[in-house]
Amino acid sequence: MWDQTGLSAELTEYVAQVRALNPSGELRYYPGSPRIARDLLRPADRLILIERHPADHALLKTEFTGDRQVAVHHQDGYTALKAFLPPPERRGLVFIDPSFELKDEFDRLTEAVKRIHRRWAGGIIAIWYPILDRAPSLHWQQNLRKLGIPMLCAELGLYPYDAPFGLHGNGMIIINPPWQLDATLGRLLPELLENLRVGNDGQFRLE
Numbered sequence: 001m002w003d004q005t006g007l008s009a010e011l012t013e014y015v016a017q018v019r020a021l022n023p024s025g026e027l028r029y030y031p032g033s034p035r036i037a038r039d040l041l042r043p044a045d046r047l048i049l050i051e052r053h054p055a056d057h058a059l060l061k062t063e064f065t066g067d068r069q070v071a072v073h074h075q076d077g078y079t080a081l082k083a084f085l086p087p088p089e090r091r092g093l094v095f096i097d098p099s100f101e102l103k104d105e106f107d108r109l110t111e112a113v114k115r116i117h118r119r120w121a122g123g124i125i126a127i128w129y130p131i132l133d134r135a136p137s138l139h140w141q142q143n144l145r146k147l148g149i150p151m152l153c154a155e156l157g158l159y160p161y162d163a164p165f166g167l168h169g170n171g172m173i174i175i176n177p178p179w180q181l182d183a184t185l186g187r188l189l190p191e192l193l194e195n196l197r198v199g200n201d202g203q204f205r206l207e
């Protein structure tokens with residue numbers, strides 16, 4: 001999408017954020033989600049970043065030194081939910097982007113959603129997940145559905161679901177989705193697929 005013209009307003013803004021880190025015009029640096037989130041903050045917003053790995057925590061801490069809107073904590077994210085929720089502002093987003101190194105990550109996520117919802121029923125939660133073998137993520141979604149909370153599932157895959165690759169897609173679960181996010185994603189998913197696909201493969205799913 002780097003040199004693409006005619007992108008939607010949302011993708012244009014996203015590419016502009018990446019361009020801002022690459023003033024030479026050559027794509028070299030890619031912002032992680034903490035940087036992207038920080039750049040979208042309004043003056044009264046605050047961002048709390050929780051990182052468990054000591055080296056990654058040190059990098060995050062350096063990145064946001066002196067930034068009064070950002071707090072960086074060296075903690076387990078699942079444990080930290082207790083300390084930070086509900087936020088005094090009442091409105092907000094919990095974004096969880098786990099590494100899925102542990103086998104029980106999907107179960108831990110379900111427990112986290114329950115815990116967040118108990119403490120803060122109106123909170124928005126966005127969770128990223130990989131699509132490798134599809135069965136575990138579908139099983140997880142069935143469990144989430146049983147919680148009876150409004151949620152959206154958006155998936156984008158660049159290869160067929162049965163392709164013999166490791167990672168062939170990504171998904172996001174958004175709990176308590178903002179109004180009209182379903183319509184926005186309904187526009188953006190086909191646009192992303194069109195721009196990122198190689199050949200005719202790939203698909204998206206929005207439920």
Ligand SMILES: C[S@@+](CC[C@H](N)C(=O)[O-])C[C@H]1O[C@@H](n2cnc3c(N)ncnc32)[C@H](O)[C@@H]1O
Pocket residue numbers: 031032033034050051052053056075076077078097098099
């Ligand atoms: C996929 S990466 C996140 C990438 C980031 N969203 C970005 O765009 O740059 C996952 C990160 O979560 C951290 N992590 C994994 N499990 C965690 C946990 N339980 N608590 C806090 N951090 C965790 C890992 O150390 C790793 O840095």
